Amino acid sequence: MTSPRQHRCRTRRRTLLKSAAAAVLLALAGLPVIPACAAEVAGIKFDEAITVNGAPLKLNGAGVRTKVIFKVYALGLYLTEKKSTVADILAAETPSRIRIVSLRELTSEEFGRAFMAGLNDNTDQAERNKIVQQTRQFGEMFAAIPAFKKGDVLTVDWMPGSGTQVMMNGKNVGGVLPDHAFFNAILRIWLGDKPVDSGLKPQLLGEK
Template structure:
């Protein structure tokens, strides 16, 4: 092989290595308002992908960034609620919020999106869920709260990696928690759209879509 052919072959190998190397590089983390969320997380030995994320606004304030993780992409509420594997909602605080205010928002979000029969069924779990916020003095800027569904275990909540509640075993209750953001009366309709995968500029969703 002459020198010219060796050069051509070397360039071809380098070019192929560059292409395949680029394909192997993982996608960068998603960024919302300067807060980075991993594209993929591992929950209960299962890889979950970031389905969508956005900002929870209250009046003129940015309260937190929330991201929804699922085994595969879903764009409608019924499909999200029907997922059989692990799931996660990650919340990253953007400002300091007292535990009473934060807890009230969560409890109100659940109760506005469940009917009377569900409220009666969930009494004990709602009480335990409320105890989570009583155990947290306040949520500070940068704190990370994760709300996981673990098949065979239940709902687990962690604050900055520390478990703050025992498992709540009812899948229907986890779905009730999800409806805080995804229900017919979400706490933030724009955040609902973003968690379902919409991007800025998309038409807003309504109802269970």
């Protein structure tokens, strides 16, 4: 049986614990919110959520492009909502971002040639004819970049009503490419039937 004195001691301890917990919560409330990092590949961090031109995007998946034994770049795909199939991703004409971080130095010719090879391998002749002008403009953008150094960040954004915008380390490269079919052709480089890296495709779809 608990005596009055023991009861008072227990009540006092509970009060002190509640006060301490409240103090901790108040202290935490004043701390800055640190964005959660959903993925880290090859030492490159991809935030779980970002905002592009006012549009909130979520990380759909991220992985590393390898060639033979070399790590070439880390890539993250951001969409307005997570999708697990290529068909759903290509059908959604909503804001999107492809973020590429170079893991080794490449010339603009090497990078551009690899992009174009991936694009051509995953589109048929009729599709290429429809986007020939934008493909040419895209190639000119790469030609304007002297080289890709380790740590350089290339982003390819799709914004409805505007088009595809390429940025290098946060600076615009070239003009806007208006056709959504062209952005889909870029996506197919990694998500098409003949992706440049078969191991990267499932990672971008969130399967790994």
